[in-house]
Amino acid sequence: MAVYVGAVAENVDIEGLLDGLEGQARAERAELVEWLLGRGFSLEQMRSEVSPMLLPAGRIVGNDGQYVSARQICDETGIDLELLQAIQRALGMPRADDPDAVILLRSDSEAAARAKIFIDMGLNREQVIAVSRVLGHGLAQTAEAMRQVVLEAVIQPGATELQLAQAYEGLVQQVSPLLGPLCEDVLRIQLRHTLETEAMSVAERAAGTVPGARNVSVAFADLVGFTRLGEAVPPEELENLASRLSNLAHDLVSPPVRFIKTIGDAVMLVSTDPVALLRTVLELLAGAEKYHDFPQLRIGLAAGCAVSRAGDWFGSPVNVASRVTGVARPDTVLVSESVREAVGEADGFSWSFAGSRRLKGVKGEVKLFRARAADED
């Protein structure tokens, strides 16, 4: 192999691509470069990549090294320049200040121009940009999750760069045609499942406005001592704990309770039905207690008017629930008076008054109640 690499290096100047590499790593990179050249990648392409190893896989998903200017894309697709640039920004693509500079990957620009579908549907510019932003962010997270499991599937101890490049290319080739349809199906599910919480009221339809604030209950469940833990254990372990909390919550949640998001060391749940939500968080608490080596949870609930936007919720009960969670003792579920009243005398819970507290940013005192499952001793 060494002889062969030496021969290539004489013909083509690959030295620049081997800078800073020595011994085995240098030989491996030279072997990779040789293989990539044979597959039609230019030295220039290799130089511009953070990881030349991923070039073949990148080519399969559309990185063909063809560049265009923003103006070219506008001419071809009929989108105006200002909107195209705004969409590119919203999708997190590299920005080009000069519309005539040929520096945008053609496939990237064409993907951005797909947002034209929303204009054709009658959305205004602000809406198109907002949708692009959320869609781009959501897909980036999706791609990140997929990329990690795919990498995990190909990576083997001691694999050379060439072996990895080949394995990765093979896998991406096999899988990439299926990922688009998967995302499409998932998007369709989500478009179909308007929850009862988002159904429009007669009054809203009469007024011609989109669904506004709803009366909902909001819960946060927080891992106790997460910051302190973060100083003591490696980041991987921290991630593992947060994932377990998220998994546990996902497993317990079913309509009318909705899993909204994970926020580092916490999960957020929302429901129009306070009883169902309280039941779910009590199960969550019991589930976490069963885990070995798992931090305690503190859980807080509040109810009130909140508005849903792009799958997240905003309004006083969200903020208050977060503050209530902050004052809950480890291993307890604390609810604001608003939730206590909404749950009323529903079966299955036992209550104790936990005093009135001043919560930061909330006027006056908030009466708090501790909830337990009724069969608890």
Add this chain to the structure above:
Amino acid sequence: MADVDIEALGLLDGLEGEAREERAQLIAWLLERGFSIDHIRASVAAPLMLPAYRVLGDDGELVSAREVCESTGVELELLQRLQRAVGLPCIEDPDAAVLLRADGEAAARAKIFLEMGIAPDDAVAVMRVVIESLGHAAAIMREAALKTILRPGATEIELAEGSEQLALQATPMLGPMMDDLLRMVLRHSFEMEAVNAAERAAGTLPGARPVTVAFADLAGFTRLGEALPAEELEHVASRLAELAHDVAFTPVRFVKSIGDAVMLVSFDSAPLLAAMLDLADAATANGLPRLRIGLASGCAVTRAGDWFGSPVNIASRVTGAARPGTLLVAESTRDAVANAGGFDWSPAGTRRLKGVSGEVKLFRVTRGDPPSR
């Protein structure tokens, strides 16, 4: 019409006057268009969306979990887990025909991960991320689409027709768009993430890496929440997220918005610091409440687009310690930025931060002279 008693079926329960009349008209119209009574009844919350949902794949065909398993080759237990991951109700009886065929088959798409040799646990985890992140996209698409068809006084039938039209227009484009956009983000995820020699030798994924993490928090948001209607509160939070997206470009990455805060991260600390100063200016220029900004550096791991590790927690605590309108960094970030130009530093004392042992040295940063060339 005459042979179906809409009223006796409870389809008009809870409705009165004009609303009741409109609903009766809508249901008659749906029946004419071939929707079955069962299909209509199953959609109590929003029968007016049925035509649009039919275009999007909900043909009302119900199957059992076992049937989906047979047609897709996914095992029952895994299908049930995937159902939960996708946010569909748990299926108690695998032989009960209660599952929308389109939903069941979509969940079973996760099979491609199993065929790649990926563990079922990981496949379920990926599907959760896909659902959670695309759920947000679907929600905002739905909201925007609704806005285009809503006008004062529209009847239920008009809305049903309008949303069906929009769905018809969108549906052939959804596939190519999702495919193109997903490929785009995959390409960029390749660029961000090299696999280094040590990681290859060990046969493990890129692990913890040194990064700088920043949070920007709207000061007084809880108080604002008590004073403003929820819709206005949402506008304030959304505006912050938009501005944060605008200042985040390579190498700075927008990670997420968390209610009244945004989180950004970068492998390179100086561009992140500059972006956060830009964000503070943009917030002022756009009339937002003042921001509290905090940064910290250290080793963190990324998973499904989020970040975990000490700098994330510390940056959050530093943000809490910052006064409204100021930017504070932990000593770790002061060291990471080192001599990069364009910043003015002033010591902000040492602080005890909750959950962090010992004291953390803090620095206040403002924009300084432009870097010399």
